[in-house]
Amino acid sequence: MTDLELRHLAAMAAIAEEGSFGRAAARLGYTQSTVSQQIAALERSVNGPVFDRPGGPRAVRLTPLGAIVLEHGRELLAKAAALAEAVDRFHAGDGRIDIGTFQSVSTVILPVVVRRLRDEHPGCDIRLSEEEPDTPQIGDLDLLFYDGPLDGEVEYVKLLDDPYLLVAKHGAFSRNAVPLKQLDGAPMVAWPSICGQRRMEEALARSDTNPKVVFRTAGNEMLLSMVRAGMGSAVLPRLAIQAAGAESDDRLRIHELRPALPPREIYLHWPRGRTQSPLAQRAIAIAIEVAADLAKKK
Amino acid sequence: MTDLELRHLAAMAAIAEEGSFGRAAARLGYTQSTVSQQIAALERSVNGPVFDRPGGPRAVRLTPLGAIVLEHGRELLAKAAALAEAVDRFHAGDGRIDIGTFQSVSTVILPVVVRRLRDEHPGCDIRLSEEEPDTPQIGDLDLLFYDGPLDGEVEYVKLLDDPYLLVAKHGAFSRNAVPLKQLDGAPMVAWPSICGQRRMEEALARSDTNPKVVFRTAGNEMLLSMVRAGMGSAVLPRLAIQAAGAESDDRLRIHELRPALPPREIYLHWPRGRTQSPLAQRAIAIAIEVAADLAKKK
DNA sequence: TCGAACCATCGCTGTTGGCGATCGTGTCGA
DNA sequence: TCGACACGATCGCCAACAGCGATGGTTCGA
Numbered sequence: 001m002t003d004l005e006l007r008h009l010a011a012m013a014a015i016a017e018e019g020s021f022g023r024a025a026a027r028l029g030y031t032q033s034t035v036s037q038q039i040a041a042l043e044r045s046v047n048g049p050v051f052d053r054p055g056g057p058r059a060v061r062l063t064p065l066g067a068i069v070l071e072h073g074r075e076l077l078a079k080a081a082a083l084a085e086a087v088d089r090f091h092a093g094d095g096r097i098d099i100g101t102f103q104s105v106s107t108v109i110l111p112v113v114v115r116r117l118r119d120e121h122p123g124c125d126i127r128l129s130e131e132e133p134d135t136p137q138i139g140d141l142d143l144l145f146y147d148g149p150l151d152g153e154v155e156y157v158k159l160l161d162d163p164y165l166l167v168a169k170h171g172a173f174s175r176n177a178v179p180l181k182q183l184d185g186a187p188m189v190a191w192p193s194i195c196g197q198r199r200m201e202e203a204l205a206r207s208d209t210n211p212k213v214v215f216r217t218a219g220n221e222m223l224l225s226m227v228r229a230g231m232g233s234a235v236l237p238r239l240a241i242q243a244a245g246a247e248s249d250d251r252l253r254i255h256e257l258r259p260a261l262p263p264r265e266i267y268l269h270w271p272r273g274r275t276q277s278p279l280a281q282r283a284i285a286i287a288i289e290v291a292a293d294l295a296k297k298k
Numbered sequence: 299m300t301d302l303e304l305r306h307l308a309a310m311a312a313i314a315e316e317g318s319f320g321r322a323a324a325r326l327g328y329t330q331s332t333v334s335q336q337i338a339a340l341e342r343s344v345n346g347p348v349f350d351r352p353g354g355p356r357a358v359r360l361t362p363l364g365a366i367v368l369e370h371g372r373e374l375l376a377k378a379a380a381l382a383e384a385v386d387r388f389h390a391g392d393g394r395i396d397i398g399t400f401q402s403v404s405t406v407i408l409p410v411v412v413r414r415l416r417d418e419h420p421g422c423d424i425r426l427s428e429e430e431p432d433t434p435q436i437g438d439l440d441l442l443f444y445d446g447p448l449d450g451e452v453e454y455v456k457l458l459d460d461p462y463l464l465v466a467k468h469g470a471f472s473r474n475a476v477p478l479k480q481l482d483g484a485p486m487v488a489w490p491s492i493c494g495q496r497r498m499e500e501a502l503a504r505s506d507t508n509p510k511v512v513f514r515t516a517g518n519e520m521l522l523s524m525v526r527a528g529m530g531s532a533v534l535p536r537l538a539i540q541a542a543g544a545e546s547d548d549r550l551r552i553h554e555l556r557p558a559l560p561p562r563e564i565y566l567h568w569p570r571g572r573t574q575s576p577l578a579q580r581a582i583a584i585a586i587e588v589a590a591d592l593a594k595k596k
Numbered sequence: 597t598c599g600a601a602c603c604a605t606c607g608c609t610g611t612t613g614g615c616g617a618t619c620g621t622g623t624c625g626a
Numbered sequence: 627t628c629g630a631c632a633c634g635a636t637c638g639c640c641a642a643c644a645g646c647g648a649t650g651g652t653t654c655g656a
Binding site for chain 2: 006007048049064065073075076082086096273
């Protein structure tokens, strides 16, 4: 079964269409004798003749066995062509890519990356999944955004530093730059304490600043509403603030912190030692570009 | 596209299932180095790695490209297996056969042949076609029954001689053997004058015997009804008489003719120079057997 | 009867498929 | 930390084979 060769089937199909070994050979770029031997080999492997050769200038003709072989053979050739085309598409950058992200990490970067990827490769199949917050694992993902470097079988790049800023109700703080200490005991709304959020709060604590967190949610809109309502202020990464449109809201004011907190770092991870698809490689490149643009625009 | 080989895909599938080049090699009956080279060749033809080799005792793993190749590859292998199975079935005698017959030629033989063929090969696809009476051609048929040998690109065997007998109303003729001359001017019912029928009537004429044909039809039942009704007698081949059940009808009597007319000869034809399917070969053999049995039973 | 258009076959050659042996490498246990 | 594995990659070798050109055998048509 595995001793039949696609080459032979292709020759057979060509002969069936041309009606002659010689013309088929010319079409395929072979010699007549080669094609003759190919068919002989094919006939050996199906254990019977596939063409009747009437002799003389009359066209060869499929035998009943030949009809069966060719019928299936054409399907095989079609599948082989489909495979070749799929491989070409893959190399051209189409295909599937699985991207993971944790919570709201990169609500700004990821959408831009996805859009540019779709623009470049309209046929590609981009799958996003928001991972559970407790187990940062690459798993079967091609790419994973996370606010910090991960351990294990991964490689990564730091995409950018995302500085923490204070969002407060307009008038709550008079200066543009707010001393950290001023937040000690102050009412705050915040993200759930996972990952980077926990690191940030630990950094606050190391500066003897312990705000009173009165509400936690992962929803940025909700947080800003709470700030506007006077529940408290919020310490958020700049990208999250921009994405939520807090800058253009007159009721809110963005302050820097003094001293500045260590910024949230957004990392892009991918499995180490695994061959990346061209699509994934492109996605990494795009993500780095987009991050660089964001960092430049400050 | 045509440079990929089923062998390589089979190796790839085995590796994907075994998780190791070596185990796959053992399963396929190859050496590890051979399998390694097969995959190398495959990777050359798809222009990229299909497995990541982590090194050490860890299992190899499909790359994204490999996943695509294997996905299509499995289909290819399945198609190849289907081809092999179809070929096997063909050699076992299943398959399609087109049988042609002219008018009522072999109303006895053909049904028996078909029944035995179906019994031997329940999966076979037997197609019968009754041809137009004016153009005896083999065309694309595998087998053709005809009452006489045909010219052209055919081979044939004579299956049997089918003697012409006289069917008359009981009491119309006193003797068992009726002299031909007695039919001269006598009323007769007969088949349409085609093929063997015309030959038979010409033989009558050569003996200066010109019956008066009062009715023609290809329907044997109809003919016998006419005979019973006293319209005339009928000269028919023995097989047709037996098939119509005239022998067991008290109102009818079967007579021999003196001298006997040259018998109807039933021939089986098949295209010359074309390879026959095993099924067709078997059908020919069966037809010859059946005809011999009929001739023996007289 | 010859020529033309076929396919089969033969000898040859460069390539390749498969093998055994060896090497490099990563993992895991002592 | 360091061998002892368990892998796949690679090398050299040999037999097999694919493809080629030339030749031969058939069949049909002029």
